[in-house]
Structures are given as structure tokens and as C-alpha cells.
Amino acid sequence: MWQARHVQAILRELYPQCAVEILGMTTEGDRVLDRALSEIGGKGLFTKELELALLDGRADLAVHSLKDVPMQLGEPFTLAAVLQREDPRDAFVSSRYASLEQMPSGAVVGTSSLRRAAQIRRRYPGLLVQPLRGNLDTRLSKLDRGDYDAIVLAAAGLKRLGLADRIRAMLPVSLSLPAAGQGALGIETLASRQELVGWLAPLVDELTWCQVAAERVVSRQLGGSCRVPLAAYCEPTGKDGLWLRACIASLDGEQLIEAQASCDEVNRGLAEQLGERVAQSLLAQGAQAFVPVP
16 A cells, blocks of 8 residues: 555656546455465465456556566556665564574574575574564564564565664675565556556656566566565666676575676666576576476
8 A cells, every 4th residue: 555655646746637546455465364475376466456457447557566566467467667666675673683693593583485584594594484474564563472583574665664663684685685576666557558658657767677677587587486485686787787696596595596697788678688698597507496397
């Protein structure tokens, strides 16, 4: 809802003559909280109901956290805009410890992400990493009542909801490489609604779109879903370049393959080529062994 209201406010300022209304919806990914996303269908569970609303005309556009958007949109749909990225890093939240480094062997860390879990297990094999589902308030409540010694969340969500004071430490990307699209908002529409694409053009942040385009290619080439501990993060280098890093791991974090590449220009075509190069490098090193058979 924060994301929808954020886009609503921007559109109302851009087009004061236009009524911009929010159609609140609860997706299956929000409702089913007793099982991991990897067990119940993955990222599409956060977009399916919204796409049905686009198809039947109840909604004109859908606002998504881009890391929850499937890497391949269905034929009727298009990604019409990508907004400026919030902090893409993961955040360490705990009332008992100041950092992962301070946690003793056997302490319990909660996370909903196989990607985070694998990277934490690799660096801190003595910690117990346990699944954690629910909205942000639910996850924080579970921490506060002592179900976990610490939890790891996306920094962007905490900052957007005014909860940055709960962050004890930011995890460097060298420890926890972010998910493709993490921290970015995307707006989905029907591909046939080209007038909407034009209206949304002022919301586009081209640098962010190039970054997430590279990241999403890596994820798409490796069957990216909630079932794969896969990370991909692209950042600008200097004025005109991009640097893409990616890794894929076994669930226990004991095996991990990394790849990186850069380009000297910021545009979507080159960004997608960058993603292809990094994906092929991972595959050449045996990444397919970590991708579950459909």
C-alpha cells in the first residue's frame, strides 16, 4: 500500500486534473504465510490477482516491488516504468546483537529468502537460519517476542515505512548480495495500453531501469525464482558504466559460484547484454546444478 500511495502521489502532482484511485488487493502471497514461497509457487503469487484486475479492467496499472515480479511477464502485460531505486541492501535487525559477527554459535536468524539464508550460512555456519514469513509488522513482532535472535530484511521496506531506526546494521553487498530488482518499484500495465506508458514516462529512472534490466536477465537465464538462492546486483561505475555481480549457491551455502562483468555505457540494450554475459559465466561454471528441475 505504501508503494501504491507513493505512485498515486506522484501521478496526482503530475496530472492534477486526473483522478487517481487505489484498488486495494490481498494476493495469495500475502495470505499464505505458513509455508515458504518456494513451496507454494514463488514470485507470481504476488502479481497474479493484480494482473487479473488489469485484464478485466478494474485496474489500469499495478505497482510492484520489482524483486517480486516474475522474470518473464505474460504476453498481455508489459513493464511500463521503473522508478528510482531505494537502498537495495539487506538490513540486520536485532534487539540483542549489533551485527551478525557478534552472534554466538547456535543463535537463530530469521529470513524469508533462500538467497539470504545461503549467504549467511556460508559466512556464519554456526548460526541457525530459520524461515520467516509475514508482512513487516508480523516479522518484527516475531523478533520482539523472542522467536528469533535477529532477522534480516530488505532495507528498502524498513526505510519506506519509517522503520529505519530498527536497523542495527546494513549488510554489505560483499556479505549479502541483493536479489535482482531489490529496492526498485515497477509499474505493470497491459501492453495494449500504450497511452499509459506515455503518461508514466516521467516516473522512469533510466539508471535504475538499466541496473534491474541486467539483474533480471541473470535471473531469467537461471530460472530465477524463490526456489533458487540466486543474487544479482548491478551498480553504476563512475559516470557512464555499469558493474554487475551475481552468485548462485547451494541451499546450505557450502557451494557458491560467482561471476561479474562491466560495460562502459548505460543503456538498456547493453545492460541486458551484460546480464547475458554474467549468466553465461555462471552456467559455464556449473550453475545449472543449483537450479531445481521444474
